[in-house]
Amino acid sequence: MFILAALLIPFFIFLFFGCNDTREDADSDHAVEKAKSALSDPAPKENDDPEETPDDSPLSKANKEITDITETPSSKDIRSPDSQSLLPVISDGNYLLALVTKETTLKSTYRPEDLRLIPAYMYPSRELYLREEALSSLTALWQAAKADDVTLHILSAYRSYDYQKGLFESYAERHGEEEANRFSARPGQSEHQLGTAVDFGGTAVDFRAAFADTPQGRWLAENAYKYGFAMSYPENMEHITGYIFEPWHYRFVGVDNTLEWKMSGKTLKEYLENKQQIYE
Numbered sequence: 001m002f003i004l005a006a007l008l009i010p011f012f013i014f015l016f017f018g019c020n021d022t023r024e025d026a027d028s029d030h031a032v033e034k035a036k037s038a039l040s041d042p043a044p045k046e047n048d049d050p051e052e053t054p055d056d057s058p059l060s061k062a063n064k065e066i067t068d069i070t071e072t073p074s075s076k077d078i079r080s081p082d083s084q085s086l087l088p089v090i091s092d093g094n095y096l097l098a099l100v101t102k103e104t105t106l107k108s109t110y111r112p113e114d115l116r117l118i119p120a121y122m123y124p125s126r127e128l129y130l131r132e133e134a135l136s137s138l139t140a141l142w143q144a145a146k147a148d149d150v151t152l153h154i155l156s157a158y159r160s161y162d163y164q165k166g167l168f169e170s171y172a173e174r175h176g177e178e179e180a181n182r183f184s185a186r187p188g189q190s191e192h193q194l195g196t197a198v199d200f201g202g203t204a205v206d207f208r209a210a211f212a213d214t215p216q217g218r219w220l221a222e223n224a225y226k227y228g229f230a231m232s233y234p235e236n237m238e239h240i241t242g243y244i245f246e247p248w249h250y251r252f253v254g255v256d257n258t259l260e261w262k263m264s265g266k267t268l269k270e271y272l273e274n275k276q277q278i279y280e
Contacts, residue, residue, distance in 0.1 A: 111160060129157055138154075141223070197232070197250070
């Protein structure tokens with residue numbers, strides 16, 4: 001009996017420590033995989049807008065001055081994919097006055113056919129594209145600003161439906177869906193998909209509310225409408241537009257229309273709501 005016990009004790013010691021080592025190896029492998037997952041970048045890869053860095057969301061840094069919480073969208077405004085599919089579908093994205101908001105949607109297949117590359121002298125952050133008519137007016141705008149000693153950089157322009165989908169999901173994962181819904185459009189609801197929206201920069205406070213107080217921001221606020229560009233999301237209008245103040249974001253709707261819009265004193269959303277809209 002004593003001999004049998006002497007033989008079994010080393011066996012049990014091996015089982016205990018050997019199994020424990022195996023379990024620790026498995027936990028270690030799991031930790032490595034978890035670390036790899038945490039380090040992976042969830043951001044879309046179609047282009048890499050500066051506004052997409054996790055710590056640089058416009059809401060977290062650019063809009064500290066939001067004062068009236070009653071003006072923010074309620075949770076019932078955060079639409080699920082199912083409820084979003086029930087929204088009016090814009091018939092023609094080429095229509096310059098198409099109403100693109102949280103209450104409407106562009107088709108996932110919509111892509112402008114006349115996209116043109118924004119030239120390098122406008123300091124695009126990478127290869128960026130805009131519709132032909134919008135680019136022609138942007139060229140005139142950029143040159144006029146340059147003549148006034150204001151240099152504008154183009155930070156973002158056309159974005160596809162799929163890219164916007166990845167962008168919104170990335171923001172929602174980082175900041176929560178409700179917060180993301182205040183500064184990032186859901187796929188089909190971004191003016192960038194139209195190929196007529198531009199994000200301007202060239203300052204130390206790009207994608208910040210403080211951009212409004214830079215020479216670039218002031219020049220655009222005073223002059224962009226003369227070239228057919230309207231600021232989509234003005235200050236203190238989140239309760240109407242659904243988005244925070246974005247003094248860098250402008251949408252081309254045509255010179256005649258921006259002159260009329262400017263005189264109306266309305267937000268671009270309100271102005272477009274009074275224009276004919278065609279849905280499928």
